[in-house]
Amino acid sequence: MGLADFLQVTLFGLVWGGVYALMSGGLNLIFGVMRVLNVAHGELVMLGAFAAFWLFTLWGVNPVVAILIAGPGAALLGVLLHDLVAEPLIRTSRSVPDLERMTLIAFFGVILVLRDSALALFKPQFRAIEYLNKPVSLGPLSIAPSRLVVLGVAALITLGMFYLLHRTTLGKALRAVSQDRDAARLLGVSVRSINRWGFAIGSGLAGISGALLMMIYVISPSMGVGFTSKAFAISVLGRLGNNVGALVASLTLGLVEVYTSLVIGESYRDVVGYMLLVIVILWRFRNPFVRARGA
């Protein structure tokens, strides 16, 4: 294995890292704001991927343009999930563990509804598109332009998210609620509407990441659970609610995955995400030096 191979694979890893950053960024935002783990997050990724897939296959819509439909579409679905599932549970739950349990099971039900609707409509087979996948040379590297498009779009949206969270009133309110919801409420933030915004933006990011990964990977209706696990692993690794940490963790997972498939073998690629998940959760909870606070 030469240096060129290594650089090539590293570039692939960064592309995946960009996709994971959006995916886990969305999950992180929802968890940060509402303290609710949306286990159906991966299903929104799947729906975003299929939206872009069908737009491209049936009407020839450019996948980058399809993001403009997949993102807001997923965001709308997120608002619906917030209003119909998350919000009522927050209102009626009696304690924190009670809320954690109820939301977990309710969103687990949502997984089944979304995934199996997709299975019934799209059938279980794997699909992929042919879009800008003829490799071009980039010095010693050769890469499909679609991957560069994905990396570029992911980087742009990540930057946009940083701007949104740190420079706008909405972003500041979102961060205020994730830091201390009671204090935020006292300062006049409408926690309920911020919850809805958090859910909308988080779900929108899931839809966009799905549309992006559709350009470079095969998709199927049952892909959601795996991506939820990866996004969750990244969030835990990067400390839930911490944006820079999540970005670093996303790139780490992207790189670890590609190096694993290069060194050990392609069949171990998917298990890396799960292994990381197990390891980081244990590390967070069983490491005496890193005490999880109120998790």
Next chain:
Amino acid sequence: MANVMKKGGPWALAAAAIILALAPLVIGAYAKTLIFTVLLYVGLAQAWNLFSGLTGYVSFGHVLFFGAGAYIFAVAQTKFNLPWGVCLILAPIGAAVAAWLIALVVLPERMGIAYFAVLMLGLSAVIQNLILNSKWLGSSSGFTLKKMPSQLLGYYGMLLAVVFATALVMWVRQSRFGIALRALKTDEQAAAVAGVNCYALKTSTFVASAAIVGFLGAVVGWNWRYIDPYLSFDLELTFKMVLMAFIGGVGTTLGPIIGAVFLSLLDDWLSVNMSGGHTIIYGALVVIVILRMPGGLVDAANWVRRKRKRPGSVPVGGG
């Protein structure tokens, strides 16, 4: 229904066990297969309930123990040529040891419920993948097992597991452990301060639950006469345990039974009248149950009764 269970529970269980034990003598093949399936799901849902229902730690990876039981049975039978009785004993022991090892690492402290659920999901996926990549464990082609001496053996094995799991949940709930578990489920820190040994409670219910699921895995694998990583570590099986327990009434004795019977009969009916997409209905059902009657179907019966007795009383979730 809770009062009925308290007084007549053991008797009802014994009566049901005797009827089910005698049933194979009179019923036809279709009914026997149906009851076998229903019993499997009752056993799985009840075993899941024993740990997750009573402690509140939702496990999304219980299929791990099902697969472990099936694989231990298969390896003991095909690689070591052990008699089936020994294989059937080794399976639950192996699953229990696996659970104990997990408990040693995972359960000592309070963990967020979401973290625990996803951790278990990850563990079952990792183990499935390790087996897929292991030549010695048959990789993706799995094992073909020896024939059962009699099909009735599987049936009675299943019945035994169901009765055992139900009796265990029934006993634990009315003993002082039941009170301690209720405290643990409501507020683990407060329970620990009050002198409840949370770690021991969590570990013992977890290990017992895993042993039952492991035994069921062995019986089912043997009955199919074929196992592979996809069948034995099928995520859908975990999902079904969760669904059945929650739709029936999580944390109660009767709930998982009602949930499992209801869903497996619904499944049987839907597979005749509808092609695919059943789980859409189950998913919607569990969302509605969580939102509208968090105590499950069991609590709906209680709710109606309470309303009739004391008009205007407020229903509280299943206990």
